[in-house]
Amino acid sequence: MFLDPLLLNIIITLIKTIVMIAALLGAFAYLTLVERWVVARIQSRIGPNRVGPRGLLQPIADAIKMIFKEDFAPAQADKIVYTIAPGIAIGTALLAWAVIPLGPPLMIGDLRIDLQIADINIAVLYLLAIGSLGIYGIVLGGWGSNNKYSLLGALRSTAQLVSYEIPLGLALVGVLMISGTLSLRQMVEQQAGVWNVVWQPLGFIIYFICSVAETNRLPFDLPEAETELVAGYHTEYSSLKFAFFYMSEYVNILTVSAIASCVFLGGYQGPLGIAPGPHWLILKIALIIFVFMWMRGTLPRFRYDQLMNLGWKVLFPLSLANIFVTAVVLLVIGK
Amino acid sequence: MEIVVFYIFAAIVVAAALGVILLRNPVHSALALALVFVCLAAMYVLLNAPFIAAAQVMIYAGAILILFLFVIMLLAPEPESGAGALRFQRAFAALFGGALILELVLVVASAAIPAPAKFGFLPAAPAGDVYAIGKLLFTDFLLPFEITSLLLLVAMVGVIVLAKKKA
Incomplete structure (x- = not known):
């Protein structure tokens, strides 16, 4: 090659990053449309069908509307905190995608291109760390707005996210014990034959419930319970700042679904190792997100004490038991 | 770089x-x-x-x-307005802060810190440092590790006792 390898590497990484962000934001736009279709179907409504054929241009209309809304900030708000909060929310949501392996490496001539921005050997810990930083966006948004409903929503969500982070992390530990690696790529490659969900069914269920809570989705959407809190932490947000919160929520849904696919469902591996590639990962993410939407359409919201009881008295002990049983089995079969 | x-x-x-x-x-x-x-x-x-x-x-x-x-x-x-209940602490803060700075300067000046041979990325540990840390925690540092877990247990029990009393 005529280019310096370091420079070439930087250029490739930059291109991958830009493509990834564009793809995520495109996916976000159309997820909102799909969600409205699915929920409309569940509630026997028609859903968006006016803008473009079958409503396909609806997200674009929404985006234009969002951009041209007045960017209003409350007079008593802490301006700096109020402004950086949506940025933190969307920034941490997008950062998580740096370590998700999308497919097996591509070969263009002699050049090997990994379909992953960074293959770091602590990918799982990185995801948990980035996830725990995401709370800042919500907390600061709620506090910075200087509004009672916003603050209550932010405090609820802090308690909820911190509580459910623990069983979420512990549910992943069972898989880590089996795979013996923290790298997502190695983990996916080990699942060419049998997926981890076969060995860790309980871990998968705990992870799934916690990921619903971590993304503030129904039945765990207490941080923005509209009947009690107007709109929770983003009550005072409008225009693009609100759009950033909205985006981060959907990108987070994509992230937890992608992690569930990579850790438990074989990532880009097909069933029985058939034709591995990004199409399998996209299909699995889509299926998991469909379940998210299905739950939103059919389940009522938890009460706050029920939420805490479920997290601390059911999921937390269950995830510890899962680790214990996994350890005993691994010891007995001598792996 | x-x-x-x-x-x-x-x-x-x-x-x-x-x-x-x-x-x-x-x-x-x-x-x-x-x-x-x-x-x-x-x-x-x-x-x-x-x-x-x-x-x-x-x-x-x-x-x-x-x-x-x-x-x-x-x-x-x-x-904080700058004046208030904490005012008397300023003299103490200045005293102890000054002592700490003096100590740090003395230690750094007297210690023989070897110049780093090469600044930058160290050679990567092949199995990842997680493995090395885990190994150390469960062999050389087993006792401190277990004592830490005992401390955390005491803290947890304490929190539950305090929370129960109020209800």
Whole structure:
């Protein structure tokens, strides 16, 4: 090659990053449309069908509307905190995608291109760390707005996210014990034959419930319970700042679904190792997100004490038991 | 390349650390502290210790500081005005702070710190440092590790007892 390898590497990484962000934001736009279709179907409504054929241009209309809304900030708000909060929310949501392996490496001539921005050997810990930083966006948004409903929503969500982070992390530990690696790529490659969900069914269920809570989705959407809190932490947000919160929520849904696919469902591996590639990962993410939407359409919201009881008295002990049983089995079969 | 990254993060850490003590609003101070933690994590990555970096962000920035913020927001204290109940502490602060600076200067001046042979990324540990840390924790440092877990257990029991009393 005529280019310096370091420079070439930087250029490739930059291109991958830009493509990834564009793809995520495109996916976000159309997820909102799909969600409205699915929920409309569940509630026997028609859903968006006016803008473009079958409503396909609806997200674009929404985006234009969002951009041209007045960017209003409350007079008593802490301006700096109020402004950086949506940025933190969307920034941490997008950062998580740096370590998700999308497919097996591509070969263009002699050049090997990994379909992953960074293959770091602590990918799982990185995801948990980035996830725990995401709370800042919500907390600061709620506090910075200087509004009672916003603050209550932010405090609820802090308690909820911190509580459910623990069983979420512990549910992943069972898989880590089996795979013996923290790298997502190695983990996916080990699942060419049998997926981890076969060995860790309980871990998968705990992870799934916690990921619903971590993304503030129904039945765990207490941080923005509209009947009690107007709109929770983003009550005072409008225009693009609100759009950033909205985006981060959907990108987070994509992230937890992608992690569930990579850790438990074989990532880009097909069933029985058939034709591995990004199409399998996209299909699995889509299926998991469909379940998210299905739950939103059919389940009522938890009460706050029920939420805490479920997290601390059911999921937390269950995830510890899962680790214990996994350890005993691994010891007995001598792996 | 590494040295440039180091100086950028070092500058942010120093600025943010000053922010922690100089900002009047406790929430702003807590945020500056979060920035310190995240930039320290970046330095651990430069030192080829990604596990420590992730733990730093997860535990300090993601859990402990969030609880700080939680308490600050619930109590909603007034921004410090500079004068007040803490005034008598200023003399003590100056005394002990000065003593600490003197000690640090003496130690750094007298210690023979070997010049680093080569600044930058250390050779990567093939199995990842997680394996090495786990091994050390369960062999050489088993006793401190278990004592720490006992401490945490005591803290947990204490919290439950305190919470039960009120109800």
